[in-house]
Structure formats: structure tokens, C-alpha cells
Amino acid sequence: MTLPVLKIAGKRPYPPRVSEFTRTFWQGLSDGRFLSTRCAACAMRSFPPKPFCPHCWSGRIEWAPLAPQGTVYSSTVMHAVPAYFRHEAPYRVGIVDLDDRLRIATRLLGVEQGFAVGARAEIVVLAYEDGPLFAARVIA
Numbered sequence: 804m805t806l807p808v809l810k811i812a813g814k815r816p817y818p819p820r821v822s823e824f825t826r827t828f829w830q831g832l833s834d835g836r837f838l839s840t841r842c843a844a845c846a847m848r849s850f851p852p853k854p855f856c857p858h859c860w861s862g863r864i865e866w867a868p869l870a871p872q873g874t875v876y877s878s879t880v881m882h883a884v885p886a887y888f889r890h891e892a893p894y895r896v897g898i899v900d901l902d903d904r905l906r907i908a909t910r911l912l913g914v915e916q917g918f919a920v921g922a923r924a925e926i927v928v929l930a931y932e933d934g935p936l937f938a939a940r941v942i943a
């Protein structure tokens with residue numbers, strides 16, 4: 804499943820630091836895929852990607868796509884923000900429970916018409932001119 808892509812003018816205000824390990828995640832996001840790590844020993848998933856399993860401490864991990872949809876667990880509006888994001892404030896962030904049973908914190912889009920906790924959301928790629936970020940967009 805390929806993620807929806809939203810073209811964003813300009814560069815990322817605070818670009819992520821890409822390591823040899825996280826390059827797979829960022830390249831996947833550029834290709835419209837939402838990847839993370841899964842433990843080859845106990846099959847538990849984790850996000851953000853980790854080079855070891857936080858459940859059983861195995862170092863045998865593999866990359867696998869995550870279900871790119873979930874349910875909004877909580878959200879808030881950010882008014883006091885770091886200087887890098889001041890031009891974007893106020894903006895909404897939220898905690899989303901992915902259908903793969905992972906809980907992630909991310910920017911929340913698609914809330915201009917209002918929404919309720921428990922709304923469905925999907926992961927989208929924010930395609931900035933210098934690379935991707937991701938966010939969750941409320942869809943129902």
C-alpha cells in the first residue's frame with residue numbers, strides 16, 4: 804500500500820538526522836512506504852525503528868511495512884513551539900493507535916472541520932523539497 808503524498812513547498816524546518824540504520828525508514832518514506840522494525844525472534848513490532856527488540860532484547864530484527872491507518876487516541880494544539888516551527892504554529896499534534904497495535908506521536912492534519920478522539924486517521928508523506936516527513940491525517 805502506497806501512502807498518500809502531500810507536496811510541501813520549502814525545506815523541512817528541522818530535518819531528521821539520518822543514520823546508516825534509519826536510512827531504510829527514510830528511503831521507504833520517500834518511496835511512499837511506512838516501514839519499521841519487527842523482531843525475528845518474538846515477532847513484536849516497534850516504532851520508531853530500533854536495531855534491537857525492546858520486548859525480548861534480540862538483535863535479530865527485520866524491516867516490515869506498518870499498517871498506515873489507526874485511531875486518534877489523543878491530541879492537543881501546540882501554541883508555544885520551538886523556534887524552528889514558530890511559523891507553523893498553532894498546529895495540532897496527536898497520539899495515534901495504529902492498527903498494528905503501535906502507539907505513535909505525530910503531527911495531526913485534516914482537523915480543520917473538527918474531529919473527535921476515536922476518529923480514524925491515515926499516515927501521509929509530507930514531501931518537502933529536501934526530503935520526506937510523515938504525519939497522520941484524520942479521514943473520518
Ligand SMILES: [Zn+2]
Nearest residue numbers: 842845856859
Ligand atoms: Zn523480540
